[in-house]
Amino acid sequence: MKKPVALKVLDIVTIIALLGATAMVFFYAPIERVMGAVQKVFYFHVAAGWVGMLSFLFAAVAGIIFLVKKKKIWDLVGVAAVEIGIIFIFINIVTGSIWARPIWNTWWTWDPRLTTATIMELVYIAYLMLRQGIDDPERRARFGAVYAIVGFLSVPLTFFSIRIFRTIHPVVIAGSDPTAVGTFDMTPAMFQTLMVGIVVFSILFVDLVWHRIRLGQLANQVEEMKFNLQD
Amino acid sequence: MQPGSIRLNTKTSFTKAMFAVVWKDLIAEVRGKELISAMLVFALLVIFIFNFALELDPKTRSALTAGILWVTITFAGTLGLNRSMAVEKDRGCLDGLLLAPVDRTAIYFGKSLANWIFMVIVALIVLPIYSILYNTNIISPALLLVIVLGSEGYVAIGTLLASMAVQARTRDILLPILLFPVILPVLIAAVKASAGILNGFPLEDLQTWFNLLIVYDIIFTSVAFMVFDSVVEE
Numbered sequence: 001m002k003k004p005v006a007l008k009v010l011d012i013v014t015i016i017a018l019l020g021a022t023a024m025v026f027f028y029a030p031i032e033r034v035m036g037a038v039q040k041v042f043y044f045h046v047a048a049g050w051v052g053m054l055s056f057l058f059a060a061v062a063g064i065i066f067l068v069k070k071k072k073i074w075d076l077v078g079v080a081a082v083e084i085g086i087i088f089i090f091i092n093i094v095t096g097s098i099w100a101r102p103i104w105n106t107w108w109t110w111d112p113r114l115t116t117a118t119i120m121e122l123v124y125i126a127y128l129m130l131r132q133g134i135d136d137p138e139r140r141a142r143f144g145a146v147y148a149i150v151g152f153l154s155v156p157l158t159f160f161s162i163r164i165f166r167t168i169h170p171v172v173i174a175g176s177d178p179t180a181v182g183t184f185d186m187t188p189a190m191f192q193t194l195m196v197g198i199v200v201f202s203i204l205f206v207d208l209v210w211h212r213i214r215l216g217q218l219a220n221q222v223e224e225m226k227f228n229l230q231d
Numbered sequence: 232m233q234p235g236s237i238r239l240n241t242k243t244s245f246t247k248a249m250f251a252v253v254w255k256d257l258i259a260e261v262r263g264k265e266l267i268s269a270m271l272v273f274a275l276l277v278i279f280i281f282n283f284a285l286e287l288d289p290k291t292r293s294a295l296t297a298g299i300l301w302v303t304i305t306f307a308g309t310l311g312l313n314r315s316m317a318v319e320k321d322r323g324c325l326d327g328l329l330l331a332p333v334d335r336t337a338i339y340f341g342k343s344l345a346n347w348i349f350m351v352i353v354a355l356i357v358l359p360i361y362s363i364l365y366n367t368n369i370i371s372p373a374l375l376l377v378i379v380l381g382s383e384g385y386v387a388i389g390t391l392l393a394s395m396a397v398q399a400r401t402r403d404i405l406l407p408i409l410l411f412p413v414i415l416p417v418l419i420a421a422v423k424a425s426a427g428i429l430n431g432f433p434l435e436d437l438q439t440w441f442n443l444l445i446v447y448d449i450i451f452t453s454v455a456f457m458v459f460d461s462v463v464e465e
Binding site: 124129150158 | 353388391392396398399400401402405408409412413414415416419420439443447450454455458461462464
């Protein structure tokens, strides 16, 4: 199976776009007056969180479609989305910690968003462990789909439960909570940088999912070949 | 009906099938006494471990009681859920159940209901023992209501995940890992409501948590109901 030309093009586009977004963060967006340079973590922090959430939504939707249609491809989409989501939410948590250390004076607080993001991470690690424990590929796909749906449903409920307590996490887009620590008003340049970051990370996401699905298909081919050799 | 023909009743009613599963589980438990006794002994051990680990004394414990209670119920619950599905799987009972010409969700609701009854029974025994051990009375109708509501959400999703976990190679370790992150919203609401009751807050203040518990119960039960078919189909 040769690498499709479209994927090659997308790879190059992704690399250029990532470089461009990084350049915008460093040279275009102004330095925030109070927080200083550490605020620049914000652009990729939000973008990574966005891609993470998008991935898990993808996984849940792929799960539903798989249960209805029983096509193998949707299982591959599900795994691809979950694996990528785990990485991006991890990036999101780590960049958040880097920012929180100087601004909140701590690496970690038990704030609803932080806690929910970590619980979400654990849900999807459990998803991978579930898949690892099942040998029959058809059953593995079914159970994966079911758990992706249940997990995705539970995450917002967890967030809502913890949210009832007061949060200190800043809400920069739409809405301002006066008690939040480290909030700021975005200048147009900052907003543009953030939007570019989100778009670029979304392109990166599409590129990675494509690669991961292709990898899954190749792995299936290898498995089939091995099976045929044994006969 | 023609004389001599056999009346084939291929469709047993949903509730009848469900209660047949519940009844089977209860009879098996009365005769074997495996599940509740194991859950109970385990629950007591957890309380004793907490006693030594946290050095519970009258001053600190009032704030901790709700948490300890729910950790105990949650841990004992996983034990029960695992066992309840493992016995079905081991001797091919699950296949027998699935072959029966009834709606498969009736089997799910039957198993959930049985697990729910077991959890509530364990809680009903643990509460007085806890009261005696710490010389306070923690039993109240409101707390019982929280336990009933909380364990409903717990077994709704727990029964579904347990029936997946027993079919995996790593089944003994898998259930808690699958269940705990997903069940968190129910647990948060249950602990908050229990803590409020134990601290003697008026029930109106706890309305939010009760509402949340009911909402979570409904959501989890209906999702499990919708996807259970794909967990057991072969």
